[in-house]
Amino acid sequence: xxxxxxxxxxxxxxxxxxxxxxxxxxxxxxxxxxxxxxxxxxxxxxxxxxxxxxxxxxxxxxxxxxxxxxxxxxxxxxxxxxxxxxxxxxxxxxxxxxxxxxxxxxxxxxxxx
Amino acid sequence: xxxxxxxxxxxxxxxxxxxxxxxxxxxxxxxxxxxxxxxxxxxxxxxxxxxxxxxxxxxxxxxxxxxxxxxxxxxxxxxxxxxxxxxxxxxxxxxxxxxxxxxxxxxxxxxxxxxxxxxxxxxxxxxxxxxxxxxxxxxxxxxxxxxxxxxxxxxxxxxxxxxxxxxxxxxxxxxxxxxxxxxxxxxxxxxxxxxxxxxxxxxxxxxxxxxxxxxxxxxxxxxxxxxxxxxxxxxxxxxxxxxxxxxxxxxx
Numbered sequence: 342x343x344x345x346x347x348x349x350x351x352x353x354x355x356x357x358x359x360x361x362x363x364x365x366x367x368x369x370x371x372x373x374x375x376x377x378x379x380x381x382x383x384x385x386x387x388x389x390x391x392x393x394x395x396x397x398x399x400x401x402x403x404x405x406x407x408x409x410x411x412x413x414x415x416x417x418x419x420x421x422x423x424x425x426x427x428x429x430x431x432x433x434x435x436x437x438x439x440x441x442x443x444x445x446x447x448x449x450x451x452x453x454x
Numbered sequence: 455x456x457x458x459x460x461x462x463x464x465x466x467x468x469x470x471x472x473x474x475x476x477x478x479x480x481x482x483x484x485x486x487x488x489x490x491x492x493x494x495x496x497x498x499x500x501x502x503x504x505x506x507x508x509x510x511x512x513x514x515x516x517x518x519x520x521x522x523x524x525x526x527x528x529x530x531x532x533x534x535x536x537x538x539x540x541x542x543x544x545x546x547x548x549x550x551x552x553x554x555x556x557x558x559x560x561x562x563x564x565x566x567x568x569x570x571x572x573x574x575x576x577x578x579x580x581x582x583x584x585x586x587x588x589x590x591x592x593x594x595x596x597x598x599x600x601x602x603x604x605x606x607x608x609x610x611x612x613x614x615x616x617x618x619x620x621x622x623x624x625x626x627x628x629x630x631x632x633x634x635x636x637x638x639x640x641x642x643x644x645x646x647x648x649x650x651x652x653x654x655x656x657x658x659x660x661x662x663x664x665x666x667x668x669x670x671x672x673x674x675x676x677x678x679x680x681x682x683x684x685x686x687x688x689x690x691x692x693x694x695x696x697x698x699x700x701x702x703x704x705x706x
Contacts, residue, residue, distance in 0.1 A: 437499030451666035
C-alpha cells in the first residue's frame with residue numbers, strides 16, 4: 342500500500358533542496374499550486390501516477406526514490422543540491438544539469454531495451 | 455601547486471602518446487572521447503558560468519560528460535579536455551563533478567593545465583610557430599595568435615595563456631590581451647576563419663545514443679512520441695527525420 346504521508350514530505354524536501362518554488366514546480370508538472378501544496382502536506386488521498394512521474398522527472402530522481410523510506414537521492418542530485426544551496430548555480434543551470442541527468446537515465450533505458 | 459601542474463603536463467603527454475596523437479592538433483575531441491566510451495552530451499545552458507560536468511555511474515562504469523553548447527566551439531573543446539582529465543584521475547573519488555567558473559580548486563586548476571597541454575602540446579605549438587609561421591623570435595603578433603588559435607581550435611583566452619606559459623610575449627600584457635576578444639574575432643574573420651562567437655547552442659548527443667534510439671523505434675520497442683522525447687525535439691521534426699531515413703534506405 343502506498344504511504345502518501347511520507348511521499349509528500351519527500352517531494353517537499355527535494356523541492357526545497359533544489360530551491361524550486363512551488364509555483365515553478367506546479368507549472369512544470371501541469372498542476373495548480375494548491376494541488377502541489379496538498380501533495381506536500383499529505384492531505385491528498387489519491388495521487389495521479391502521471392503527476393508522480395512528472396515530479397520524479399523534474400527532480401532528476403526515479404519514482405522508486407520518491408517511494409522509498411529514505412531519500413536515497415542519486416549522488417548527482419546531492420552535488421547539484423549542495424551547489425544550489427551554496428548559491429553556486431542559477432535556476433537555469435540547475436535545469437540544464439537535471440536535463441543532462443535525465444539524458445544519462447535515457448541512455449540506461451535504451452541500453453536495457 | 456607545481457606538483458599539480460607537473461602531474462597535469464605528464465598525464466597530457468602520456469595520454470597523447472597512448473592515443474597516438476603525435477604533436478598534431480586534435481581534430482574532433484568529441485569523437486575522440488566517444489571512441490573511448492565516454493558519452494558527450496552538448497546542451498545549451500543559460501547563465502554563463504556553467505561550462506560542463508562529468509557523471510560516472512559506478513554500477514556499470516559508464517561515463518557522461520556535459521558540455522554547455524552556448525559557449526564558443528573553442529571553449530567547448532577546452533571544457534571537453536578539462537572533463538577528460540577529471541575522467542582519468544578524479545572520478546574514482548568524485549563520480550560527479552560540476553564545473554562552473556566560480557570554483558577553482560586545485561583539481562580544477564590541474565584539469566585546466568591538462569586541457570592546455572592536451573590540446574596544445576608544447577612541441578606541436580613550437581613546431582607550428584617555427585615551421586609554419588616561420589617565427590624565430592619570442593614576440594608574437596596578433597596575426598600569429600589568430601593562426602595558432604585556428605590551428606589548435608581553442609578559445610582566445612586558452613591560446614593566449616598557453617603561449618605566455620611557453621615563454622612568448624605580446625604587444626600588451628596577458629590580462630589586456632585576453633580582453634581583446636572582439637578585436638581577435640574580427641581579425642579571424644579577415645583571415646577567413648570562424649570567429650569565436652557562439653553560434654547559439656545546439657543539442658547534440660553521441661552517435662551511439664542516436665543509433666540506440668532510432669533502432670529502438672524501428673524495432674517497434676518505442677513510439678514516435680517517446681523517440682521525440684529522447685531526442686529532445688518536436689514530434690514533427692522527428693517524423694521528418696524518420697521519413698528522410700526511410701527515403702535514404704529506399705534509395706539504397
